[in-house]
Amino acid sequence: MNKKDMIVYEEFNHGVKRISSWYKKKLKSLSIVTIPFNSSLIFVDIILEVIKDEGKILYIWGKDGEVKELIGKLKSFKINVTYGYTEDGSGDSDILFLNYKNISKVKRKFKLAIFDDITSYSYLSKFNLKGAYENTLEISERSILYTVELVIKIGERFELASVCKEMLIVEPRMITTRIDLNKDIPYILYDYLKWFRDEKKRVVIFVPDKEKLEAVYDYYIDKLKLDGAKIIKFSKDDRKKYINSSLKIKDKAIFIITDYMEVSLEDSRFEAAIVLFADNNRYNYKNLIYLCGSISKINDVVPEMLFVSKDVSEDMDKAKDMARDFNKMIWKRNSMVF
Known part of the structure; x- marks a missing residue:
């Protein structure tokens, strides 16, 4: 079970x-x-x-x-x-x-x-x-x-609190940068991506719209050196498209870049998630906390969730605070030690 x-x-x-x-x-x-x-x-x-x-x-x-x-x-x-x-x-x-x-x-x-x-x-x-x-x-x-x-x-x-054993909510890590994420990434994010690649993780990278999806995907394909990883673009306009065949790959890391926030994390068994441009108006605290909850539900260990942005928005802060408060409730009620 x-x-x-x-x-x-x-x-x-x-x-x-x-x-x-x-x-x-x-x-x-x-x-x-x-x-x-x-x-x-x-x-x-x-x-x-x-x-x-x-x-x-x-x-x-x-x-x-x-x-x-x-x-x-x-x-x-x-x-x-x-x-x-x-x-x-x-x-x-x-x-x-x-x-x-x-x-x-x-x-x-x-x-x-x-x-x-x-x-x-x-x-x-x-x-x-x-x-x-x-x-x-x-x-x-x-x-x-x-x-x-x-x-x-x-x-x-x-x-x-959670009625499911060990159902902690991942508390997102905030990465702020002055770099234009359409064209480049900060070193700390590159280090994360290399680690995900080396560990053969399945990672979903969210962007807020189709224009950013194209720019980020082109950068990751043309300029970012992630040899040994499979990078896939998945638009919300293509959400009926069948991508499970690519996700069956076992011998390398998989990075799905998408503008579709409701992509099924559960069906794809993602092990980490990155929200680029996390201070964008498209993201509010509620959909951010649901992303944290969704990826937490499908993993037996607490996964990585990264919010990457120019500034830390009120919605980003609130989502992080909500995750922390939920976990405090779980620790208190279930006497779980982590």
């Missing part, structure tokens, strides 16, 4: 009990503040309780389809739970899954709505998440918000 699949039962039970306590109080809203990509399994008990009372559940998240982890666990109980995906709230299943983009299409009311902003990469700013959750409150008798930060003050709230 992968260490990320192992449960910290003390923290897991803490979450389940707090959800149950809130539900018994008949309060309207519950906010659970937790780390990116924490487990959805803390909702199993409350889902089964609502179904037992013949209530319907709407599960809102950032993808089309069902949350596989959650459905797999529900199936293991060998009880008759029906589920399905909906685009407008229609359907007679016990639990319906909905992409948050379709909340406005829902016209019926549910016994319970769970707004999961944790299980998949979040595209929502704090402001937009607040608005989406307020809409959720209107279509449900009771609602739960699962998120990385407190966005609404009504109802009850609690913090939840």
Whole structure:
């Protein structure tokens, strides 16, 4: 069993009990503040309780389809739970899954709505998440918000550390430079790249737009001496392109340069990540902390995450502080020693 699949039962039970306590109080809203990509399994008990009372559940998240982890666990109980995906709230299943983009299409009311902003990469700013959750409150008798930060003050709230063993969040290293990253790189970054090459690491290098993607890729191919490494350009416009064949290479380092922030780190099993131009307006603290959470989830040891920029922006600082605060919570709750 992968260490990320192992449960910290003390923290897991803490979450389940707090959800149950809130539900018994008949309060309207519950906010659970937790780390990116924490487990959805803390909702199993409350889902089964609502179904037992013949209530319907709407599960809102950032993808089309069902949350596989959650459905797999529900199936293991060998009880008759029906589920399905909906685009407008229609359907007679016990639990319906909905992409948050379709909340406005829902016209019926549910016994319970769970707004999961944790299980998949979040595209929502704090402001937009607040608005989406307020809409959720209107279509449900009771609602739960699962998120990385407190966005609404009504109802009850609690913090939840990782329920997965050794799920620490990588705390990014900041590298500032006056060098034009379109044309060159600082020596310290070159040293990192050589080390990644020598260790045959899989590394993803994020850039904020297509223009920078072309410039950085050309520089890395034409001028940067990284003999023995495979360098691949992957545009968000080409996201349907199949690149797994290149990622199957085992005998050399692989560097993927991309302007597609939502590229699947998990499917590609990246071991390190670099965000170039990290002070660019495209990057905010929330998508930066989700990148940290995503690459942490897939690695059994804490990986490297580098933010490279001219200046350290407020968003970069906040993402780093959030990672540190999450880890403090994990160390405190799980008594982990690193």
